[in-house]
Amino acid sequence: MQTTFLGKTLHTPLVLASGVLGNNKAILERVWENGCGLPTMKSIGPAPREGHKNPTVIDLGNGMINAVGLPSPGYLNMEDEWQELSGRAFPVNASIYGGSVDEFVRVAGFVAAQGPDFIELNISCPNSDKHGMLFGVNAQSSHDVVAAVKKVIDVPLIAKLTPAAPDIAGIAKACEDAGADAICAINTAGPGMIIDIESRCPVLAFKTGGLSGPMIKPIAVRCVYDIFRSVSIPIIGLGGISTGKDAIEIIMAGATLVGIGTAVRYRGINVFDKVNKEINDWLTAHDTTMEEIRGAAHREVL
Amino acid sequence: MITQLMPAMVEVADKEVHSPEFATLYVNQAIDFKPGQFVMVWIPGVDEKPYTISHHNPDRFGITVEAKGVFSKKAVSLGPGDKIGIRGPFGNGFNMGSDHKQVAVVAGGCGMAPLAPLVEAFQAGNGPDILLIQGARSKSFLLYPDRFTGNVEICTDDGSKGYKGFVTDILVKKIKALSAAGSPDFDMVYACGPEIMMAKVFDICEAHGIPCQVSLERYMRCGFGVCGACVCGHAVVCMDGPVFGSKALRTMADFNTRALLKTGKPVPLDEYASWRCQ
Numbered sequence: 001m002q003t004t005f006l007g008k009t010l011h012t013p014l015v016l017a018s019g020v021l022g023n024n025k026a027i028l029e030r031v032w033e034n035g036c037g038l039p040t041m042k043s044i045g046p047a048p049r050e051g052h053k054n055p056t057v058i059d060l061g062n063g064m065i066n067a068v069g070l071p072s073p074g075y076l077n078m079e080d081e082w083q084e085l086s087g088r089a090f091p092v093n094a095s096i097y098g099g100s101v102d103e104f105v106r107v108a109g110f111v112a113a114q115g116p117d118f119i120e121l122n123i124s125c126p127n128s129d130k131h132g133m134l135f136g137v138n139a140q141s142s143h144d145v146v147a148a149v150k151k152v153i154d155v156p157l158i159a160k161l162t163p164a165a166p167d168i169a170g171i172a173k174a175c176e177d178a179g180a181d182a183i184c185a186i187n188t189a190g191p192g193m194i195i196d197i198e199s200r201c202p203v204l205a206f207k208t209g210g211l212s213g214p215m216i217k218p219i220a221v222r223c224v225y226d227i228f229r230s231v232s233i234p235i236i237g238l239g240g241i242s243t244g245k246d247a248i249e250i251i252m253a254g255a256t257l258v259g260i261g262t263a264v265r266y267r268g269i270n271v272f273d274k275v276n277k278e279i280n281d282w283l284t285a286h287d288t289t290m291e292e293i294r295g296a297a298h299r300e301v302l
Numbered sequence: 303m304i305t306q307l308m309p310a311m312v313e314v315a316d317k318e319v320h321s322p323e324f325a326t327l328y329v330n331q332a333i334d335f336k337p338g339q340f341v342m343v344w345i346p347g348v349d350e351k352p353y354t355i356s357h358h359n360p361d362r363f364g365i366t367v368e369a370k371g372v373f374s375k376k377a378v379s380l381g382p383g384d385k386i387g388i389r390g391p392f393g394n395g396f397n398m399g400s401d402h403k404q405v406a407v408v409a410g411g412c413g414m415a416p417l418a419p420l421v422e423a424f425q426a427g428n429g430p431d432i433l434l435i436q437g438a439r440s441k442s443f444l445l446y447p448d449r450f451t452g453n454v455e456i457c458t459d460d461g462s463k464g465y466k467g468f469v470t471d472i473l474v475k476k477i478k479a480l481s482a483a484g485s486p487d488f489d490m491v492y493a494c495g496p497e498i499m500m501a502k503v504f505d506i507c508e509a510h511g512i513p514c515q516v517s518l519e520r521y522m523r524c525g526f527g528v529c530g531a532c533v534c535g536h537a538v539v540c541m542d543g544p545v546f547g548s549k550a551l552r553t554m555a556d557f558n559t560r561a562l563l564k565t566g567k568p569v570p571l572d573e574y575a576s577w578r579c580q
Contacts, residue, residue, distance in 0.1 A: 020528055023566050026536035026555055042530065042566060050564040054350035055342070057524035058389075059307050068529055073567035080568060198311035199385060201346040265528045269538075 001276055001290070003037060005234065005257055006156040006181050008091055008117055010037030013279075013290065014247075014272045015184075015236050017261030018043055018095035018120060018160070019068065021269075025084040032090040035272030038257065040093040043122045044111055045072035045131070046103040052127070053205040058194065063213025063240065064262050065192055067127040067206035070097060075107045082114040091117040093158065099130040101148045112153035119155050121146065121180075124162030124187035126210045136162040136187075139174040150179035158236065160184040161223070163216075164191075168223045169230035176231045184236040184259065185223045189216040213262035214240045221253045228254025228295055242266060244278020251290065252297040304333050306526060309344045309387030315362070317381050321442045324412070325378040326356060328364040329388070335363065336395035337420035338517055338545045342525045344387030345380075349373040352522045352540070354416035355391065366415045366445065370579055392525040393544050396420050396515055402430040402489040406476065408469050408503055409436045410495020414445040416517050416544075417494050421450060430489065433476060437469035437495075469495070470502045477510050487512050497571055501558035504551050516551065517544045520561055521578070531562065 003013040016022060016031050018040040028039040051071030058065050073081075075096070085092060094116035098104035108119055123135035123142055135141045146159055159175040161168055163186040172183045188210020194203045202208075220239025227235055237250035238259025247258040263271045283289060304310045315330040333341070335358050343365060344350040351373050357364030367377045380386065398420070405424070409417045414436060424432055434454045438444045441462035455472045456464030465472060473491070480487060491514040493503040500516040507514040520532035520539045527541025535555035537543060542550070551557055561574035569577075 021530040021533070021538065023530040023533045023562060024535070024556075024568065027530060027533045027538070030536040048565050048567070051523075054523060055309070055344055055387075057529050058309075059524075059526060061307050064524075064528070066524075066529070068523060071531075071564060071566050073563075073565045077565075077567055194308065196309065196311060196346065196387065199346040199387070203309060203344075203387075205349070262528065265524075265526055269527070 001280060003257065003290075005038070006118065010091060010257070012037035012272065012276050013257050014038070014275060015093065015238065015257050015259040016040050017238050017259045018093075018122060020261040020264055025081065025088065028092060029088065029090060031269060031272065034270045035276045036260070038091050038093050038118070040095050040120060041116075043070055043072060043095040043097045043125065044075050044078065044107060045070055045097050046075060046099065046107050048072065048074040048077060055203050055205060058203055059265060060194070060215070063211055063215035064265065065190075065194055065204065065209040065211055066188065067191075067204045067209035069127045069206060070125055070131055075110050086115060093118040093120050095120040095122050095160070097122040097125060097131045101145050104145050105148050105152055108149040109152040112155050116155060118158055119149070119153055120158040120160050120184055121149060122160050122187070124160050126162065126164065126188060126191040126208070127206060133162050133164060136171060137165045139167070139170050142171050143174040143178040146175045146178035146180050156181040158182045158184050160187055161227075162187045163189045163219050163223050163239070169226040172227040173230045176233050180233060182234045182236060183227055183231060184238070185227055186216075186220045186239040188212045189219050189239070212240065213265075214242060216240045217246060221250055224250055224255050225253040225297065228298065241275070242271070244275050244282050247275055247279050248282055248293065251294050254295045254298065256294065304331060304341075304388050304390070306389055306392065309342070309350075309389045311385045311387050314380050314382055314384045314386060318364075320366070320445065323368055323443060324366055324445055325369070326364045326366045327377065327380060327386070328357065328362060330362050332361050333358070333363050333391060335391050337398070337423050338395035338416050339391035339393045340525075340544065341365070341388050341390030341392070343377065344389075345373065345376055346387065348376050350387070352392075352525060354517075356415040356418055358419050366412070368412045390525065392540055394542070396492055396517075396545050397547065398423065399490060404431045404433075404486065404488055406433045406435060406473060406488045406491045408473055408491060408493040408495070409434070409445075410469055410499045411438045411443055412445060413493070413495030413499075413517070417492060418446055418449060420492060433488070435469045435472045435476070468499070470499065470506060473503060474506055477506070477512070490515065493517075497558050504548065507548065513548045515545050515547050518546060518557070519544065521564055531564075531566070533562065
């Protein structure tokens with residue numbers, strides 16, 4: 001199911017969500033070999049950051065809650081990884097974050113020079129007080145950070161958005177106007193909280209965390225549906241996608257590529273191969289194509 | 303009930319203090335468990351860390367903790383009535399095979415913790431003959447010194463108990479002795495201990511054409527193969543492992559070379575070890 005996305009050829013339309021597994025070249029490659037068209041690296045930050053204490057990730061059965069907290073070696077401390085990635089046979093999406101427009105610009109400029117195929121701006125992580133989501137809930141600050149980064153990079157720019165935004169379609173439009181080449185939606189939802197009633201204590205060390213997995217799929221589908229109506233750039237749709245039918249659903253909402261993250265927990269690393277096959281089987285059974293179903297939910301029912 | 307989902311708060315039923323360094327916390331609860339698997343242990347307000355199950359029977363299990371850092375020092379200070387959160391078990395555990403006649407179990411220091419229930423599981427069934435080779439830096443670091451009898455070889459780095467030297471010296475000697483006697487090789491060698499020791503065991507086994515399984519340790523967060531904190535080359539230690547067999551070890555780029563710090567930065571193992579011991 002070869003797909004062209006922003007001028008690059010991907011062997012499948014599936015994307016590994018940022019923050020999941022992408023900690024070294026070997027695991028990114030393994031994900032790619034298992035049917036992922038575009039693996040995304042863990043978000044790269046402006047300085048070394050350990051993330052939060054455990055517990056950081058809890059499986060709730062129908063999805064997860066996490067506050068890993070953006071661990072990163074820092075963009076200046078990844079020579080070995082870039083060196084290894086330079087000889088890669090697969091495309092890579094480099095997710096980055098910052099605490100200010102200047103930090104985003106600095107990280108993006110440096111990272112772009114290391115040869116990723118795409119740069120994804122994480123303006124949507126709920127798990128840090130200073131980074132991420134603060135930008136993505138406001139159209140003006142989303143516009144500012146995308147416009148500033150766009151000036152210093154020449155690789156395609158993807159803006160990753162949060163469902164916490166009151167008007168995610170408006171944020172997407174602001175990003176498009178600022179020069180974003182694609183939208184990725186959604187990051188984790190919430191944030192939420194779980195409390196252990198025996199110890200009377202929030203379970204996550206950070207107390208709150210983003211929700212992912214099947215429980216948030218309807219939010220993701222709604223967001224992609226809204227974004228599709230407000231922008232003309234392609235959308236990577238993700239949030240609770242676990243099966244081929246889930247992928248078909250978010251494609252009908254308007255997604256061009258489909259991201260998978262939490263489903264790695266429920267179906268293994270080869271979830272990508274499984275979902276690709278399920279998409280193909282569905283398309284064959286319905287005698288249709290990806291192009292024909294994209295955005296299909298927007299067509300007037302006669 | 304203990305599951306892989308939300309941590310279950312359970313009471314510490316007893317504590318067994320083995321030495322100033324080691325203590326085992328027992329919980330009177332059933333847990334569906336295979337030797338070599340681990341659980342995430344949560345102390346509210348402190349942290350959550352992976353620990354292997356070192357003692358197991360149908361209605362009770364124990365975890366052995368070496369007091370090293372903030373979390374483990376707090377853990378060994380707990381006692382009966384204190385509550386801890388447990389989720390798991392996670393990971394693959396040791397593959398015990400079905401027709402092993404003779405196996406070697408090689409334990410270095412706290413590496414004895416996941417191997418002890420393996421030995422007991424073999425002994426409980428109609429299991430293979432077991433050679434247990436146990437080593438530590440000195441006598442007081444030998445975990446469960448009286449737990450096993452029979453074919454047990456003890457060594458210490460400083461000679462304070464048993465042979466003065468390494469477990470790998472004894473393993474080589476035993477493999478050569480079997481070969482000299484015209485006896486069949488070990489069907490499997492199981493090892494856990496410092497990674498350099500496990501790498502040496504792996505090399506010895508490869509040189510003699512004997513399959514082995516080793517249990518790796520990496521910094522972990524989720525415990526179920528999503529967050530990527532514990533990747534070792536292409537392997538996800540918490541999900542693909544923590545036990546890896548010879549075939550996987552042959553292609554595992556970072557085995558005995560690198561591990562990720564909490565930031566995700568890969569560093570040489572000695573740098574990782576000194577960070578983990580803080």
